[in-house]
Amino acid sequence: MERNWAGSHVFGAAEVRRPTSVDELGGIVAGHDRVRALGTRHAFTDLADTTGVLVETSGLGGDVEIDADRRVVRVPGGLRYGDLAGHLARHGWALATMASLPHISVAGAVATGTHGSGDRTGSLAAAVAGLELIGPDGGLRRIERGDADFDGHVVSLGALGVVTEVTLDVEPTYDVRQDLFTDLPWAVAAEHLDELTASAYSVSLFTDWVSGTVQQVWLKSRGTEPPVDLWGSGPATTTLHMLAGAGIEAVTEQGGVPGPWHQRLPHFRMEFTPSRGEELQSEYLVPRDRVHEAIDRLRGLAPSFAPLLQVSEVRTIAADDLWLSGAQGHDVVGLHFTWIRDVPGVYAVLPAIEDALLPLGGRPHWGKCFAAGADALRPLYPRFDDFRALVRRVDPGRKFTNSFLGRTLDLG
Ligand SMILES: Cc1cc2nc3c(=O)[nH]c(=O)nc-3n(C[C@H](O)[C@H](O)[C@H](O)COP(=O)(O)OP(=O)(O)OC[C@H]3O[C@@H](n4cnc5c(N)ncnc54)[C@H](O)[C@@H]3O)c2cc1C
Known part of the structure; x- marks a missing residue:
């Protein structure tokens, strides 16, 4: 049985093909009624699935130019x-x-x-x-x-x-250094949120929402020195994983040691399994000017979802123009949840989280778990119907459409 990375979805495709040339790939696509591309299977749902043929492109080769x-x-x-x-x-x-x-x-x-x-x-x-x-x-x-x-x-x-x-x-x-800080009270983090996310090139806050603190702040600095302390929260003295008890060999080097960008910007090293493996994830991209309301709402809801949560991460992403991007049209804050791998449990708490975040403009990450369907998603994306029209023009026979796209984009 073919599964996704998290093991949370069993692909229902009739077959999985791994063509070794673009010509062979073209022949497979032309010769089947239903086709979907499959990458490294890290999406948490049936997003990539099809009733027809899944094609992996990793065998196509080709040079990096x-x-x-x-x-x-x-x-x-x-x-x-x-x-x-x-x-x-x-x-x-x-x-x-x-x-x-x-x-x-x-x-x-x-x-x-x-x-x-x-x-x-x-x-x-x-x-x-x-x-x-x-x-x-x-x-x-x-x-x-x-x-x-x-x-x-x-x-x-x-x-x-x-x-x-x-x-x-x-x-x-360019080089980047990674410095961690621990136990910043939420009241302080929320008051100084703009300064906090501007304090390094890349900033991640890790929290459980219920304890009243941001347990870890990861600052990835490029060309600037990190702050000496964050409003009283000092630098971590040992290497930390964002998940309590998980092996620190999997995380990229910390402790302020400068190194090449690709060995510091990801949290996880290429040669280890990231995170725990047995997990689900959800994330909502909330417009920056609504983030304080979003944080307050999540802290209020947290007792109801805390038993399912391994950790939450808060990140920022700059605006772009891409029609279905979570950051289309405005800067956003990503409110991410790493859950235990309890599919029914997670889908039971998602509607309350979405009732809190979607009215603020929060857009679910397409590759992670969410409950909203097309009716709830349409108002969040000004170009939603333009994308649907584009799909109809490019793929009138809906070869590349599947049930996920039916549910979320009303593409049957
Ligand atoms: C441990 C873990 C950590 C993660 N961390 C982050 C993170 O830091 N930030 C974040 O934003 N997300 C994160 N994600 C989510 C992840 O990045 C997305 O799910 C992403 O889509 C994974 O890429 P993939 O190649 O595995 O895609 P797949 O799951 O294989 O496919 C996802 C979608 O991409 C399409 N696709 C794949 N290949 C092609 C192709 N060649 N042509 C056209 N369409 C294609 C598929 O059809 C499908 O619709 C994380 C996921 C995991 C499991």
Whole structure:
């Protein structure tokens, strides 16, 4: 049985194929009525699934080509960020951001609007300058930033075809240091939230919501010294995992030791399993100007979901123009939940969390667990119906549509 990374979804596809050339991939797509692309399977739901054929693009091969003049890199879509990052760093280049883990595929992460943290840093999808994808007829087409409908193509949820190559913005390599602080009272964190998230290039707050403190603050500083203390909360004296009791060998180097960007921006090292494995995740991207209300509401609700929660993470993401992006149109704060792997339990608490956050403009992360359907999601995305119209134009036979897209985008 084929499962996702978390083991929370068993794929119902009739078969899984791993083509080794773009021609072979085109033939598979052209020859089947229902097809979905599968990346590194880190989405927590049936998002990638299909009743037809799942195609993995990791076998397509292809080179990583850096264009120093244009400051972009062309990348095979199935490549994992960790492999790309190592290559870029060796050649003196860097990405602006990384997700918490480097194990995810470029095309799959981009398709769901995956992000790291940083007040002035967009999501991984915001760095996309071009895409090549196989359409429903099996033909390859290219779309670039500035082309009509490009902003609809990037966070695509796999609904527009199978992405074979992604062009990403790059910049010269840089160093980052990672410093952790512990036990910052929520009242202080909330009062100084803007200063806190601006205090480093990338900032993550970890909390259980119920104890009255932000248990850990992770500051990833680039070209600046971190603060000596955070309103009385001092630096951590040992290496910490954000999950109590989990092995610290999996986390990237802390303690203020400067190192290459790709060995500090992700929380987890490429060579270890990130997090605990047995988990579910949810996340809501809340407009920055509503975040205090969101935090108050979650702290009020916390006793009801605390037994299911392993840890929560608060991050910031800069605005972009991508139609289905969580940060489309405004800066956002990501309110993330790492749950225990109790599928019915988690889906039982999600409606109350969504009743609290969606009215504030909170958009669920497409790759994580959420309960909202198309009627609740439509008002959150100004380009929701434009995306649906784009899917109808590009894929009139709905080859790339599945039940997830039926539920959430009303694409049957
Ligand atoms: C431990 C863990 C940590 C995580 N940390 C973060 C984090 O820090 N930040 C964050 O934002 N998210 C995070 N996520 C969520 C994760 O980044 C997303 O689920 C992401 O989509 C995973 O990429 P994937 O390649 O595994 O996608 P998959 O699960 O394989 O697929 C997801 C979607 O992408 C589509 N897709 C995949 N490949 C292609 C392709 N070649 N062409 C077209 N569509 C494609 C699929 O059809 C599907 O719709 C985390 C997940 C886990 C398990």
